[in-house]
Amino acid sequence: MKRAVVMGGSYAGLFAARVLSEYAEEVVVLEADEAIGPDGMGTRAPQRRQLHALLAMGHSQLERWFPGVTAELVAGGALLGEGDDVRFYMDGRLKAPAAGTRMLGATRPFLEATVRRRVAGAANVRLVTGQAAGLVVERGRVRGVATADGEVLDTEFAVDATGRSSRLGNWLEQGGWDRAPVARMRIDLGYATGTFRRGDELGSTVVVHGSPGPASGYRPTVTEAGGLVAVEGDHWSVVLAGYAGDRPGRDPEEFRARMRRCVEPLRTVADTCEMSDTVETFHVAESMRRDYQRLGRFPGGLVVAGDALAAVNPVYGQGLTLAALQANSLAAYLRSGAAPQDPAWGYFRRAATVVDAAWQLSTTADLAQPHVDGPYPPGYPLIRWVGDRITAASIVDATVNTTYTNVLNMMEHPRALTRPALLLRAARVLLAGTGRG
Ligand SMILES: Cc1cc2nc3c(=O)[nH]c(=O)nc-3n(C[C@H](O)[C@H](O)[C@H](O)COP(=O)(O)OP(=O)(O)OC[C@H]3O[C@@H](n4cnc5c(N)ncnc54)[C@H](O)[C@@H]3O)c2cc1C
Incomplete structure (x- = not known):
């Protein structure tokens, strides 16, 4: 391709640009936010x-596309947690160790700014400030x-990475195309992030995650849902996370009080560390995915990535990893020899496989919340029963x-x-625990 244009220069757009830099003579990343500076904030x-955890898959794909980036992040102050440095609690109990656990501790702006620098360093990528306002489609492409x-930026290939509130559906409709069918699940999540000065109060700890589980009916009767990185x-x-009427607020003292109802490491930080910034809150009304793979016709040379394609409940930390895996889908699609000017069904199919997995995991877990009322997948009671036992x-x-x-x-x-084998093992473990072997 001569030129590819990526609309949206945040995490998903940057990954898409990285992939396209191998397939286009020039890649233009169009980002509307004039305020994104070297601090990556905008x-x-x-x-x-908000606190962003990077899942192990997201980390491995970050390193795949930007080799050496882990060392670069660590040199800049990020932390790499292995083994006991990463602790998961459920219903107030420290979980058994999981082999091979490895997680990176960094803020989202730092991570994104590092990726942006790498992408901007490619000779054929240009980051431009400007707002995409529509598409020019001729003869179906x-x-x-x-x-x-x-202005019109001529291009042979465009990526919509403009996030959850993407306007692509409107642009398609204006051009006589259909908008994608949307699947939604109402979650009514409140998320709040506080920042504290870190000393050696928790030794080499990098990640702690505590959540209510099956014993408490997934309601915070034992511990609040919260984590630290x-x-x-x-x-x-x-x-701190909470649903419906139980959403955490911005008041610092209320934030600390709530941390004291969390697992022990969060209590320690609440009791000993100084807060160094205001509490930032965020409300997520729903998980949402746009199923472009289900459309019958679509313009050639156009794909959708990141939250513009699927934005799931952030408490499972999947968003950045989904963006990276969709970049893999794009690479696999382009490598398959598909003509970039054709409708990118091969991309949408691959990306849907990735989204399906994340969606299945997050929506099944969300349905355990009393205020979430569907849609339920077929066989949900059995899925839930087995899931609770595992x-x-x-x-x-x-x-x-x-x-x-x-x-x-x-x-x-x-x-x-x-x-x-896993189901059998889980059954044995539970029966041994209850003495009903
Ligand atoms: C509260 C919260 C907590 C989260 N925690 C985690 C976590 O722990 N781990 C994790 O992996 N994920 C997490 N996520 C999800 C993660 O933030 C998103 O998945 C990720 O930001 C998606 O990246 P994106 O590039 O698709 O979209 P965005 O980051 O939303 O970026 C979209 C970009 O497009 C630009 N843009 C919009 N319109 C236009 C236009 N018309 N023209 C040009 N540019 C435009 C915007 O300025 C923006 O920069 C969380 C999300 C939320 C809401």
Whole structure:
């Protein structure tokens, strides 16, 4: 291709640009946020201020596309947690160790700024400030991206990476195409992030995650849902999550009080560390995916990535990893020899496989929340019953927890949790625990 244009220069857009830099003479990344500076913050994607955990799969794909980036991040103050440095609690109990656990501790802006620098360093990639306002489609294929300034950037291939509130559906409709069918699940999630100065109060801890599980009916009767990540600049990024009427607020004292109802490491930070920034809150009304793969016709030379394609409940930390895996889908599609000017069904099919896995995991877990009322997948009561038992076994058994953690980290497909050997082991563990062997 002569030129590819990526609309949206945040995490998903940067990954797409990295892939396209191998297939186009020139890649233009059009980003509307004039305020994104070297600190990676900006104003238009305010979730950047929230704690972001990078799942193991997301980390491995980050290193795949940007070799040496882990060392670069660590040199800049990020932390790499292995083994006991990463601790998961459920219903107040420390979970059994999961083999091979490795997680990176960094803020989202730092991570994104590092990726942006790498992408901008490629000789054939140009980052441009400007707002995409429409598409020019001729004879069924994308020929240009129209900007809000009235310019048209000629292109043979366009990526929509403009995030959850993408306007692509409107642009398609204006051109006589259909918008994608949308699947939604109402979650009514409140997320709040506080930042604390980090000393040696938790030793080499990098990640702690605590959540209510099956014993408490997934309601915070034992511990609140919360987590912390050690990040650059000697800080803790601490997150609290709550649903419906129980959403955490911005008041620092209320934040600390709520941390004291969390698992022990969060209580320690609440009691001993100084808060170094305001509490930032975020409301996520729903999980949402746009199923472009189900459309009958679509313009050639156009793909959709990141939250513009699927934005799932952030408590499972899947968004950045999905963006990276969709970049892999794009690479596999382009490598397959498909003509870039044709409708990119091969991309959408691959990306849907990835989204399916994340969606299945997050929506099945969300349905356990009393205020979430569907849509239920076929066979949900059985899925839930089995899921609860595997989750309970994962708290006490390292083998079950290793697979469970691999699935949560998107290193394995959720179907790994239905392998007969795993189900049998979970049953044995639970029966041994109740003395009903
Ligand atoms: C509260 C919260 C917590 C989260 N925590 C995690 C986590 O722990 N781990 C994780 O992996 N994920 C997490 N996520 C998800 C993650 O933030 C998203 O998946 C990720 O930001 C998606 O990246 P993106 O590039 O698709 O979209 P965005 O980051 O939303 O970026 C879209 C970009 O497009 C630009 N743009 C928009 N319209 C236009 C236009 N017309 N023209 C040009 N540019 C435009 C915007 O300015 C923006 O920069 C969380 C999300 C939320 C809301």
